[in-house]
Amino acid sequence: MADADTPLVLIVDDEAAQLALLSYNLKAAGFRISTAKDGDEALLAVAEQGPDVILLDWMLPRLSGLEVCRQIKSTAAGRDAAVIMVSARSEEADRVRGLETGADDYIVKPYSVAELIARVRANLRRLRPTAAGQALEVGDIRLDPDTHRVTRQGQVLHLGPTEFRLLGALMERPGKVWTREALLDRVWGREIYIDTRTVDVHVGRLRKTLLSQGGEDPIRTVRGAGYAMG
Amino acid sequence: MADADTPLVLIVDDEAAQLALLSYNLKAAGFRISTAKDGDEALLAVAEQGPDVILLDWMLPRLSGLEVCRQIKSTAAGRDAAVIMVSARSEEADRVRGLETGADDYIVKPYSVAELIARVRANLRRLRPTAAGQALEVGDIRLDPDTHRVTRQGQVLHLGPTEFRLLGALMERPGKVWTREALLDRVWGREIYIDTRTVDVHVGRLRKTLLSQGGEDPIRTVRGAGYAMG
DNA sequence: AAGAATTGTCACGCAACCGTCACATCGCGG
DNA sequence: CCGCGATGTGACGGTTGCGTGACAATTCTT
Numbered sequence: 001m002a003d004a005d006t007p008l009v010l011i012v013d014d015e016a017a018q019l020a021l022l023s024y025n026l027k028a029a030g031f032r033i034s035t036a037k038d039g040d041e042a043l044l045a046v047a048e049q050g051p052d053v054i055l056l057d058w059m060l061p062r063l064s065g066l067e068v069c070r071q072i073k074s075t076a077a078g079r080d081a082a083v084i085m086v087s088a089r090s091e092e093a094d095r096v097r098g099l100e101t102g103a104d105d106y107i108v109k110p111y112s113v114a115e116l117i118a119r120v121r122a123n124l125r126r127l128r129p130t131a132a133g134q135a136l137e138v139g140d141i142r143l144d145p146d147t148h149r150v151t152r153q154g155q156v157l158h159l160g161p162t163e164f165r166l167l168g169a170l171m172e173r174p175g176k177v178w179t180r181e182a183l184l185d186r187v188w189g190r191e192i193y194i195d196t197r198t199v200d201v202h203v204g205r206l207r208k209t210l211l212s213q214g215g216e217d218p219i220r221t222v223r224g225a226g227y228a229m230g
Numbered sequence: 231m232a233d234a235d236t237p238l239v240l241i242v243d244d245e246a247a248q249l250a251l252l253s254y255n256l257k258a259a260g261f262r263i264s265t266a267k268d269g270d271e272a273l274l275a276v277a278e279q280g281p282d283v284i285l286l287d288w289m290l291p292r293l294s295g296l297e298v299c300r301q302i303k304s305t306a307a308g309r310d311a312a313v314i315m316v317s318a319r320s321e322e323a324d325r326v327r328g329l330e331t332g333a334d335d336y337i338v339k340p341y342s343v344a345e346l347i348a349r350v351r352a353n354l355r356r357l358r359p360t361a362a363g364q365a366l367e368v369g370d371i372r373l374d375p376d377t378h379r380v381t382r383q384g385q386v387l388h389l390g391p392t393e394f395r396l397l398g399a400l401m402e403r404p405g406k407v408w409t410r411e412a413l414l415d416r417v418w419g420r421e422i423y424i425d426t427r428t429v430d431v432h433v434g435r436l437r438k439t440l441l442s443q444g445g446e447d448p449i450r451t452v453r454g455a456g457y458a459m460g
Numbered sequence: 461a462a463g464a465a466t467t468g469t470c471a472c473g474c475a476a477c478c479g480t481c482a483c484a485t486c487g488c489g490g
Numbered sequence: 491c492c493g494c495g496a497t498g499t500g501a502c503g504g505t506t507g508c509g510t511g512a513c514a515a516t517t518c519t520t
Contacts, residue, residue, distance in 0.1 A: 074247075079254060085342075104255075104343040118423045123344065125411050147405040148452045160477055161454030161507095197497090198479055204499060223487065223496065390466055427508090428468055434509060453476070453507065465518070471511095478505075485498070490491100 007124055008032040010051035012042040012068065013086075014061055022055065022116075029117045039063035043071055050077040053120050056103070058087040069103055082123035136171040138230050139218055141210065143171055155213045162187065163206045170219065174230040177222050203227055237354050238262045240281035242272040242298070243316075244291055252285065255343045256350070269293035273301055280307040283350050286333070288317035299333050312353035348419060366401040368460050369448055371440065373401055385443045392417065393436045400449065400459040409456040433457055 009031045013019045016037075023033050034049055036042040038061055046054065054072065058065040065085060072078035085106040105123050107116060133145030142151045143164075150157045150167065159167065165187045170178065178186070180196040188194055207219055220228045239261045243249045246267075253263050264279055266272040268291055276284065284302065288295040295315060302308035312334040335353055337346060365374040372381045373394075380387045380397065389397065399416045400408065408416070410426040418424055437449055450458045 073251060105345075106342050114423060122415075125415070146407070147458060148407040148455050149405070162478075195480065197481090200497065201479075201499080204497095208499090221497070392467070425469065427470085430508065431468075431510080437509095451508070461520100463518105463520080465516105467516070468514095470513085472509105474507105474509085476505105476507080479503100481500105481502085483499090483501105485496100487496080488494095490493090 006030065006032050007052040007120075008034060008049060009120060010034045010036060010042065010045050010049070010054045010081075012036045012039075012055065012060070012065070013057040014038060014059070015057075018057070025113045026117065026120070029120075031120070039065075039068040039071070042068055043075070046072055046075060046078050046081065051081050053123055054078075054081050054083045055116075055120075056083055056085050058085055084119060084123060136168065138171050138174045140215065141171070141218060143168055152210060152213055152215060157209050157212070159206070159209060162202055163209065166202055166206055167210075170227065170229040175228060177225050177228040179226040183226070199227075236260060236262050237282040237350075238264060238279060239350060240264045240266060240272065240275050240279070240284045240311075242266045242269075242285065242290070242295075243287040244268060244289070248287070252346075256347065259347045259350075261350070269295075269298040269301070272298055273305070276302055276305060276308050276311065281311050283353055284308075284311050284313045285346075285350075286313055286315050288315060314349060314353060351416075366398065368401050368404045370445065371401070371448055373398055382440060382443055382445060387439050387442070389436070389439060392432055393439065396432055396436055400457065404460040405458055407450075407452050407456050407458040413456070429457075 009026050011019060011022050011026070011033065012035075013022070014037050019035050019037070023035060027033050031053075034045055034051060036045050040062070042054070042056070045051065056065050056069055056072075060068060063071075065087075069083050069085065072081070072083060082104040085103040086109065087106060088109045105119055107119055135142055135144040135146070137143075140153045142149075144150075145168065148164065150159055150164065166183065169183060169186045180199040183199050184192070184194060184196065203219060203221075207217060210218060218229060220230070222228060239256050241249055241252050241256070241263065242265075243252070244267055249265050249267070253265060257263050261283075264275055264281060266275050270292070272284070272286070275281065286295050286299055286302075290298060293301075295317075299313050299315065302311070302313060314335045314337060315333045316337055335349055337349055365372050365376070367373075370383045374380075375398065378394065380389055380394065395417045396413065399413060410429040413429050414424055414426065433449060433451075437447060440448060448459060450460070452458060
């Protein structure tokens, strides 16, 4: 899958200038970039790197963009990617008819860079649909990722975003002891410049909220190791 | 995982590759999928499973898509489904003929998957309330998609089109937290260059109207996540 | 054509939230 | 019982997310 959490965009175009332009703009927008000059390179890149979004020029030497698209979509890695066809032709009649591209989206030249970036973003978020989570339950505590609601014995508890994610991580695997580092990774993401003691503080706040209606402390401190639920 | 709540889409196409492709993409979009390779299978599936939406390829072996559509619409289960004809032809004449036989919508190849999904959703939206004849109701708020009317404790409220759709989206799944991005997708559709903060403004306006006659705020803000109804 | 309604964006302000520190407390080995 | 490192926790400054009034652009009505 994706190595870092920043999305990887594969740009396929045979014109070097075009490639450079798109590359520059998308990099500036915060994406990781990979490029390919023709269909063969593209297919190789897809297999090797598993991009999240593929910008595919309609006109390519050798294999047409259409054919490349079909082949991409027939691979495992390709199915997980959003393909955006980039076409110079705006005429409906010019489009190859009778052929289903399988593209997730298309964009017609001339287009603005802003629109392109917006399209890439839109397809990214469409690609990762709401990870239909089912409610977690440990003891008398319930956490519903869908409604973002935490209850204890029916009582609704109010948690901040970080505490919500923290509780979610802990509840996901009851009994498992998480090190502070693991929790930082899981809850805070790649914000590695954060003091591990911060975890203690948030665990403290979480405990306070969980205990506000009475009941046992559901979070176990494992001295020298970390925290666990249940 | 097969929630009876999630819409069932029947895909009718004689090309296996096409079938697999559509199947995959619509599954990823959160629908339940059923498939058929020809008209006979399609009619059987309609009768047995009562799909909500039927994607019907124009070109089929044996019976034409047109004829299949006619037959589907002549069955009880078929009348309650939205039929979307999928065709390589863009001719106006064909479109008219397609719609005359009872198809609810029409989409021409090549189309983007995003567009297809949008169409399926649009037809579902149009279909659901009419078929069930049910207005949405959350607490003391009623939204009737048929008459395009919103009331709270009997009082008729006046909403602009965007706020109406926004409220509809929120009410469709009470309790579910929608991210701003999801709401943009759902309410604003393909107008993708819209700032996510715009959602806040419209939620604000919606709230103002809903509260104009007194009562509790029915919209819950989930900090760092989005909005939910109820 | 003029007025009304609706829409998207922005700027400002407040409240919630966050990360860090300092100090209190605890647990464990000697 | 002592000492030391690990953990609990109240307080605090800084940041961020969100609510909202204002405004220009656009569309709908009349």
